[in-house]
Amino acid sequence: MINLVGKDITAGYGGVDIIKDINLHVNEGEIVVIVGPNGAGKSTAMKSLLGMLKLTSGSVKFSEQNITNMLPQDRVSLGIAFVPQNQNVFTGMTVEENLEMGAFLRYDNIKDTIDQIYELFPILREKRNQSAGELSGGQRQQVAFGRALMTMPKILMLDEPTAGVSPIVMDDLFSRIIEVGKTGVGILMVEQNAKQALNIADRGYVLVNGKNSREGTGQELLNNPEVRKSFLGG
Amino acid sequence: MIDILNAIVVLLNYIIIPGLSYGSQLALGALGVSFIYAILRFANFSHGEFMSFGAMITILFTWLFQSYGINLGFLPTALLAIPFAILATIALSLVTNRIVFRYYRIKKSPPVAIAMASIGVMFVINAIVRIIIGPNDTKFLDGQKFIIKAKQFKVMTGLNEGLAIKSTQVITILFTIILLSFIFWFLQKTKTGKSMRAFSDNEDLALLSGINPERVVFITWLIVGTLACVAGALYGLDKSYKPFTYLGLVLPIFAAAIVGGIGSPIGAVVGGFVIAFSEIMVTYAYKKFLIYLLPPSLEPSGLVQLLSTDYKFAVSFSILVIVLLVRPAGIFKGKTL
Numbered sequence: 389m390i391n392l393v394g395k396d397i398t399a400g401y402g403g404v405d406i407i408k409d410i411n412l413h414v415n416e417g418e419i420v421v422i423v424g425p426n427g428a429g430k431s432t433a434m435k436s437l438l439g440m441l442k443l444t445s446g447s448v449k450f451s452e453q454n455i456t457n458m459l460p461q462d463r464v465s466l467g468i469a470f471v472p473q474n475q476n477v478f479t480g481m482t483v484e485e486n487l488e489m490g491a492f493l494r495y496d497n498i499k500d501t502i503d504q505i506y507e508l509f510p511i512l513r514e515k516r517n518q519s520a521g522e523l524s525g526g527q528r529q530q531v532a533f534g535r536a537l538m539t540m541p542k543i544l545m546l547d548e549p550t551a552g553v554s555p556i557v558m559d560d561l562f563s564r565i566i567e568v569g570k571t572g573v574g575i576l577m578v579e580q581n582a583k584q585a586l587n588i589a590d591r592g593y594v595l596v597n598g599k600n601s602r603e604g605t606g607q608e609l610l611n612n613p614e615v616r617k618s619f620l621g622g
Numbered sequence: 623m624i625d626i627l628n629a630i631v632v633l634l635n636y637i638i639i640p641g642l643s644y645g646s647q648l649a650l651g652a653l654g655v656s657f658i659y660a661i662l663r664f665a666n667f668s669h670g671e672f673m674s675f676g677a678m679i680t681i682l683f684t685w686l687f688q689s690y691g692i693n694l695g696f697l698p699t700a701l702l703a704i705p706f707a708i709l710a711t712i713a714l715s716l717v718t719n720r721i722v723f724r725y726y727r728i729k730k731s732p733p734v735a736i737a738m739a740s741i742g743v744m745f746v747i748n749a750i751v752r753i754i755i756g757p758n759d760t761k762f763l764d765g766q767k768f769i770i771k772a773k774q775f776k777v778m779t780g781l782n783e784g785l786a787i788k789s790t791q792v793i794t795i796l797f798t799i800i801l802l803s804f805i806f807w808f809l810q811k812t813k814t815g816k817s818m819r820a821f822s823d824n825e826d827l828a829l830l831s832g833i834n835p836e837r838v839v840f841i842t843w844l845i846v847g848t849l850a851c852v853a854g855a856l857y858g859l860d861k862s863y864k865p866f867t868y869l870g871l872v873l874p875i876f877a878a879a880i881v882g883g884i885g886s887p888i889g890a891v892v893g894g895f896v897i898a899f900s901e902i903m904v905t906y907a908y909k910k911f912l913i914y915l916l917p918p919s920l921e922p923s924g925l926v927q928l929l930s931t932d933y934k935f936a937v938s939f940s941i942l943v944i945v946l947l948v949r950p951a952g953i954f955k956g957k958t959l
Contacts (some may be wrong), residue, residue: 438915464832472830478823480958491819492813493832535831 390416390451391487391574392437392468392543397446399436406432407598414543414576419569421606423582424595425618431473433595434545437576438470439463441474445572450543463564465493469541473548476532479521483512486531490538498538505534526557530564537568538553544568550584562588586610624781629914631783632808635772637906641899643791643860646798649894650853651871652878653805653887654846660822660885661842661959664736667872668718669850671747674868675714676851677858678755679707681762688764696766698789704855711854712847718743727839731849734796744869751865760863763790790860797852802891805845809887809959822885822959844872870935874901877938883952885959892953897938905931 391619393413400406414420422430435441437448439460447456450466460470478486487505491498506513509530515523520531529549536544549565550558558581566588569575579585586592588608592617602615609615646836651673658666683703693699722743726736769792809815821828821838829835854868861867878897882889907927916922929937945952 461829461832461834464830470830475824476827478820478827480823481819485816485820488813488816489828489831489833492817492820494784535827539832 390467390542392576393449394437395447395449397433397436397448398444399432399441399446400444401432405598407436407595409446410595410598410600412576416432416542416574417569417572419565419575419588420577421582421585421589421592422576422578422595423585423592424601428595429598430595431547432598434470434547434576434578434612438468438515438545443462443518443519452549464539467540467542468545469536469539469543470545471532471536471547473551477520477523477535479530480519482517482529483523484516486535487512487538490535499538501538505537508537508567508602509534524550526553526561526568529553529557529561533561533564537573541573543574544577546575548578548580550579550581558584583610625914628781628783629911631775631781631785632914635783635785637899637902639787639791641790641895641902643794644902645895645898646794647853647857647860647894648874648878648898649891650798650801650849650856651875652882652890652894653802654849654853655875655879656882656885656887656890657842657846657849657959659879661818662736664723664726664733664740665884666740666846667876668740668744668747669846670868670870670872670875671744671751671855672711672715673854673871674751674865675747675854675865676707676711676847677854677868677886678751678865679710680704680851680855680858681755681760681863683721684764685698694765696789698763698765698793698859700762700764700855700859701793704852707855708848711851712844714747715843715847715850716840719839724839738942740858744872748865748869755865757865759814760819760858762863763859765789788860789915790856794856794860796855801849801852805849805887808831818842819959826933828958860928873935873947874898874938877942880942880952883954886927886952887959889952889954900941901934901937904928904937905934 393409397410398405398408405619410433412422412433422433424430432441439458443456447454449455450463450468455463455560478489481489484502487502488498489499509620511527512530512534515597520528523531550561552562560597562584564574577585586606586609587600592604592606593600594609595601602609602612651669655666655669658664658669680700680703683706684700687693687699687702692702694702722739723736726739766789769787769789770785772786775785809819817828817833818838818841820831821835822832857871874897878893879890880893881896882891882893905927907925909922909924909926912922912926
């Protein structure tokens with residue numbers, strides 16, 4: 389089975405550990421959400437799975453293969469894609485060029501994948517020759533999403549995909565995420581909009597102060613009074 | 623009517639044609655500087671010396687071919703030498719990258735530190751060049767010097783003014799058109815070219831797309847070595863080769879790159895021509911030109927020259943200052959390829 393597993397991860401920046409002994413995993417076809425208050429280390433946890441920062445201890449495995457010391461760009465070729473929260477498009481390049489860059493490592497015909505992405509995000513087909521820097525926030529997010537999908541990932545990580553977009557666009561993005569999840573891609577995302585995210589999630593993790601505080605199915609977490617009280621707004 | 627034609631010929635002969643060829647040389651130089659800035663994010667002050675090195679190797683090969691009696695007939699032998707010089711300049715740039723610039727890139731040094739290192743590289747290459755070829759003026763142009771001579775032109779057209787077109791000017795302009803078209807095609811249409819634009823646009827995202835930074839840097843030095851060598855050889859062929867002039871050339875080249883928007887290839891080309899034409903237009907004596915156009919009673923008594931040619935560099939420097947004050951990002955808003 390294809391999965392990405394982080395075991396007992398401790399990591400941080402400049403010698404200060406932000407996350408301590410965290411356990412996370414995501415299986416193929418599953419939507420997993422990491423929620424938690426600001427500064428809980430959600431993004432850090434995700435970045436450490438991707439190898440963007442060095443682990444103090446712990447290990448990362450992709451389908452049983454140990455990738456703890458692998459460079460992020462090498463993990464991309466394994467099938468792990470990442471959409472950063474900010475600066476997640478090539479602003480000076482057209483929408484189509486952004487998608488082509490996502491397929492940089494592929495030598496097969498990418499035309500079909502581009503068409504699939506245009507079907508998923510019809511607005512991108514319309515704007516294919518416009519430079520990504522001129523698009524609205526929600527459209528940019530779709531380009532970023534599309535670029536990551538062009539790698540044909542098995543595991544897709546999204547860092548706050550709905551940050552800074554309107555509620556309508558947010559709902560729209562979430563429904564696309566569900567569609568992508570149905571194709572068998574495992575999705576791990578960090579979300580500020582915890583309620584909506586847990587609603588669509590198969591499983592969720594709650595991080596508090598850099599530690600695993602709770603985990604369960606989306607519904608379980610949504611119905612948990614403690615989780616509701618602490619950051620779902622009652 | 624004849625007077626107007628004469629005035630146009632004067633303009634062509636003293637401003638437009640020299641401006642086009644000098645502008646082409648600056649454009650090629652500035653494009654190299656822009657490439658380094660867009661990909662490696664530092665100001666490469668040693669670029670003038672890469673040009674000087676390329677010109678020197680061209681001269682050495684020209685001499686070698688001449689000693690074997692190989693020539694290109696009416697074309698300069700240097701054209702045959704340029705491909706070899708390009709290879710040598712690329713080798714030099716790769717070696718410099720390996721022993722100097724790579725270290726700072728991997729250490730993620732601030733751009734200013736790398737720019738300072740490039741000044742060191744500039745002095746070292748300058749010294750190497752002077753050890754090999756000496757500090758004196760070298761002329762290495764052979765073949766047919768003029769395509770049209772002033773006298774021929776006068777006989778042909780019956781005008782008072784002659785138009786001289788040097789073969790080096792035409793060669794310079796042709797080379798520039800070919801190289802520039804190739805580079806713009808490469809950046810816009812090929813996968814590798816696009817990956818370089820992506821890398822310069824957003825380095826982290828390029829890594830996340832699987833673009834290999836080492837390869838992008840390698841190709842950047844290939845292009846920069848080629849551009850520097852061709853620009854240097856053409857400049858030397860057109861004017862005459864002297865190592866120290868290339869130290870001075872760094873100023874108009876940087877002015878061109880910054881005016882156009884450093885990092886933007888199209889900006890570098892436009893900037894090159896802006897600087898070249900300004901230098902020539904501000905330092906040209908317009909007396910002859912005006913005599914043809916104005917009635918005799920208004921004939922100017924002075925030379926009608928804004929600045930002496932000694933102030934050539936002051937012109938590029940002033941334009942640089944004005945652009946930095948008014949539009950710091952340059953005409954084309956630089957930073958990315």
